[in-house]
Amino acid sequence: MPAVITRLVLVRHGEAECNVAKRFGGPLGCSGLSDNGREQVTKLRARLERTGELRHATVLYASTLPRAVETAEIINGALGLDLNTDERLCELHPGDADNMTFADYSTTFYAEGSAKWREDPSIPTAPGGESWTGFMCRVKDALHDVTDQHAGETIVIACHGGVIDTSMLELLGMSGGYVPARFVTENSSLTEWTRHRDRWRLVRYNDAAHLHL
Amino acid sequence: MTRLVLVRHGEAQSYVNGIIGGPQGCTGLSDLGRRQALALRDRLARTGDLADASAVYTSTLARAIETAEIINPAIGGHVLTSTCELCELHVDERLDGRPFEEFSAGYEWPPTVNPYAPWAEGAEPWAEFVLRVGRELDRLARAHAGETIVVVCHGGVIGAALSVFAELPLRQPFRLHIANSSMTEWALEPDIRGVDRWTLRRFNDAAHLES
Numbered sequence: 001m002p003a004v005i006t007r008l009v010l011v012r013h014g015e016a017e018c019n020v021a022k023r024f025g026g027p028l029g030c031s032g033l034s035d036n037g038r039e040q041v042t043k044l045r046a047r048l049e050r051t052g053e054l055r056h057a058t059v060l061y062a063s064t065l066p067r068a069v070e071t072a073e074i075i076n077g078a079l080g081l082d083l084n085t086d087e088r089l090c091e092l093h094p095g096d097a098d099n100m101t102f103a104d105y106s107t108t109f110y111a112e113g114s115a116k117w118r119e120d121p122s123i124p125t126a127p128g129g130e131s132w133t134g135f136m137c138r139v140k141d142a143l144h145d146v147t148d149q150h151a152g153e154t155i156v157i158a159c160h161g162g163v164i165d166t167s168m169l170e171l172l173g174m175s176g177g178y179v180p181a182r183f184v185t186e187n188s189s190l191t192e193w194t195r196h197r198d199r200w201r202l203v204r205y206n207d208a209a210h211l212h213l
Numbered sequence: 214m215t216r217l218v219l220v221r222h223g224e225a226q227s228y229v230n231g232i233i234g235g236p237q238g239c240t241g242l243s244d245l246g247r248r249q250a251l252a253l254r255d256r257l258a259r260t261g262d263l264a265d266a267s268a269v270y271t272s273t274l275a276r277a278i279e280t281a282e283i284i285n286p287a288i289g290g291h292v293l294t295s296t297c298e299l300c301e302l303h304v305d306e307r308l309d310g311r312p313f314e315e316f317s318a319g320y321e322w323p324p325t326v327n328p329y330a331p332w333a334e335g336a337e338p339w340a341e342f343v344l345r346v347g348r349e350l351d352r353l354a355r356a357h358a359g360e361t362i363v364v365v366c367h368g369g370v371i372g373a374a375l376s377v378f379a380e381l382p383l384r385q386p387f388r389l390h391i392a393n394s395s396m397t398e399w400a401l402e403p404d405i406r407g408v409d410r411w412t413l414r415r416f417n418d419a420a421h422l423e424s
Contacts, residue, residue: 051423168413173386174379181379182404182412194390201388202416209420212260 003196006147007154007203009054010164010191011075014041016067019187024105025065025091026098032066040188040211041074047210048078057081059150062158063089071188072158079156088142091160095129136175139166147195161185164205167193171200186211215354215401216361216414218263219371220284223249224393225276233316234276234301235309241275249394249422250283256421258287266291267360270353272299272367280394281365288363298349301367302342307335324369328383339373340383346370347377354401371397378411395419 014037018025033041048054060081062072068090072083097105097113105113109126116123121132130138139162146155157163164185169175171193185191189208194201223246227234242250257263269291271281281293302324308316316333324332328339337345346369353362364370368391375381375389378399391397398414 047420051420053423171387172375172379173382180410182410184412184414199388201390203390204418205413205416207415207418207420209256209418212262 004152006151006195007056008143008147008193008195009057009154009156010167010193011044011071011156011158012161012164012185012187012189012191013065013067013071013158014038014074015187018067022102024094024097024100024102025067026094027065029094029099030065030067032070037067037187038070038074041071043210043213044188044190045075045078048075054079054154054156056154057156058153059146059155060084060158061086061089061146061155063087063091063160063163065090065160068158068160072156075156075158081156086142086146088138088145089157089159089163091162092125092132092135093130095124095126097126097129100126135162136166136170139163140170140175143167143170164191167191168202168205172202215358217350217354217399217401218266218361218363219374219397219399220253220280220363220365221368221371221391221393221395221397222274222276222280222365223247223283227276231313233304233308233311233313234274235304236274237306238310239274239276241279246276246280246393247283250280252421253394253396254284254287257284263288263361263363265361266363268357269293269363269365270299271295271365272301272370273297274300274367277365277367281363284363284365296349298345299364299366299370301369302332302339303337305335308333323388325383325385342369343373343376343383346373350374350377374399375413375416379413389417391417392419392422394422 014033016037017031017034018029020034023029057079061084062068064085064087097109113125117132124131165183168183185206186208189206191205192203223242225234226240226243227238229243232238266288269281271277271293273295322332324339331338371391372389396418397416400412400414401409404410
């Protein structure tokens, strides 16, 4: 029996209006891409059309947040697939911090929220929000589910920096509380994994060559 | 910020011939390997991505040196410094230059299966290799603090660097794909607590091979 290899391509959304405003972009705070973000994703689409590197893609997902949906819609010009959305691919759920500026967060929920993650990453980011460990478990389960459902296919997911960081931490085996290295996933970049049974292979991280032509 | 850009060599002739490419077995790049290195050179010349490089290091193996010579004009035309500390997993005369398939039955491959034992008679264990690579890259990062340096090396070195900088387990529970002539970039800078930490900026960027 030939090896069933599943290809998972994670695209970070283009720059979003909530990124520029330095606000938490949950369902309330996210209002889609900035002009710059649309330009970044358009460059990615042009690259994909030119190289054909995702021509075997059969499945397209986005989180339910507008910046990811809009990113998926733009690159879909080069893919031509049905767009599925899945809430489990969202960025960390900010709870009551949604639509709040980072500056306001730092003087309100921060002290009882993410300030304590170094000691206890199971504390929610804000009332009604998600913890770091809860987020990582949710994303890891979603990535496994999606690749189980589409085994052998090429899956493209328009998602978020936190989702891509989590793929690195979980799939490379850094899921404990202490994270020695950091990641800087750029807007509209490509991160790619393949999966053969439960063996994951990192193919590329943060390929944003289309932004630096 | 200190930038460390690890470049994997182009496809080697020893690989094409199915030969273990130690100091004797490595005879430099294949034709495809030279084209891959040229594609990287052209990309770097166009983007100016590594125009701020202050030094270029290579292993002492012909495929790495040849790759470095090809890309060097696009990154400033530096004097190349070659060191065996950056070589692929060391092999002695029992393995060097011999056909892979002669040994394939006796291999423990990949070498991460048992990091403490040689993967074949005459081979460097993975754990020793990771220590060697970590020591050398740490030394280079300190010697070139605040600079951008380019290290033209090998898939094993790039995988070992990931283990070192991200403090991953030696028995890697994952696999890596590292294309010929690809770039993997790390940056070292203090975090908000003032502790030096490595950031992975890109892994296996081979976009110049796609277009």
